[in-house]
Amino acid sequence: MFIDVALNPAEIARLPGCDLSETTCVVFDVLRATSSMVTALAHGVEAVYPVSTIPEALALQARLPGSVLAGERHGERIDGFELGNSPFEYCSAVCGKTLVTTTTNGTVALRACEGARVVLVGALLNLGALAQELRNRNPARVLLVCAGTFEEFALEDAYAAGLLVEALGDAQLSDAAHSVKALPRLFSDPLSALQTAKNGRVLVGKGRGKEVERCAQVSFYSAVGRMESGAVRPIF
Numbered sequence: 001m002f003i004d005v006a007l008n009p010a011e012i013a014r015l016p017g018c019d020l021s022e023t024t025c026v027v028f029d030v031l032r033a034t035s036s037m038v039t040a041l042a043h044g045v046e047a048v049y050p051v052s053t054i055p056e057a058l059a060l061q062a063r064l065p066g067s068v069l070a071g072e073r074h075g076e077r078i079d080g081f082e083l084g085n086s087p088f089e090y091c092s093a094v095c096g097k098t099l100v101t102t103t104t105n106g107t108v109a110l111r112a113c114e115g116a117r118v119v120l121v122g123a124l125l126n127l128g129a130l131a132q133e134l135r136n137r138n139p140a141r142v143l144l145v146c147a148g149t150f151e152e153f154a155l156e157d158a159y160a161a162g163l164l165v166e167a168l169g170d171a172q173l174s175d176a177a178h179s180v181k182a183l184p185r186l187f188s189d190p191l192s193a194l195q196t197a198k199n200g201r202v203l204v205g206k207g208r209g210k211e212v213e214r215c216a217q218v219s220f221y222s223a224v225g226r227m228e229s230g231a232v233r234p235i236f
């Protein structure tokens with residue numbers, strides 16, 4: 001297994017032009033898109049359609065009767081959407097539902113990986129199950145995609161990617177993978193890493209500290225999601 005990492009949105013924007021046909025991508029947006037998606041998967045959501053823009057979300061929702069609009073801009077629920085992007089909004093009322101969601105970085109990162117052989121949804125919340133899924137699949141090439149925040153590198157995504165590299169054990173690593181693997185050693189625990197991250201500090205400043213604490217819970221859920229044909233569905 002060879003593991004590489006896309007560290008920021010600029011690298012992610014180039015992915016559609018890359019040959020990912022033999023690559024398994026794992027997308028991390030720990031604060032909070034993939035944490036919310038993993039939570040929804042753990043609570044019985046039927047499918048989550050990530051899209052990049054609000055117009056795309058509105059158009060897709062119109063084609064999917066009964067589907068629910070979800071997502072954020074600048075961290076807040078989008079006007080007219082039923083759900084925002086707090087993981088706590090996905091602990092109930094999503095069972096059996098189909099969600100159409102757009103967020104600042106996480107959904108964009110997922111769609112950028114569409115050409116990959118396999119696309120998995122990663123978070124701290126499902127890290128153990130994710131590592132086991134990858135060990136079971138044993139792909140030759142893995143790309144860990146750190147969604148970032150706006151145009152910037154996001155510490156929390158790279159931290160989660162580093163824990164996954166550590167959990168996967170024996171693998172060939174790119175320089176970026178070696179770098180993220182070293183990150184967790186800088187922090188006493190996941191919560192301190194997330195509270196240090198800019199995105200975490202912004203969320204705490206908005207009174208959303210409990211969401212940061214939840215997103216820091218490692219292997220809290222055993223749900224793993226795979227995106228196929230534009231929809232994230234649970235892997236059983």
Ligand code: MLT
Pocket residue numbers: 029031032033034072074075076085103104105106107148149150
């Ligand atoms: C993102 O997609 O950039 C984040 O999930 C934004 C957020 O949830 O605040």
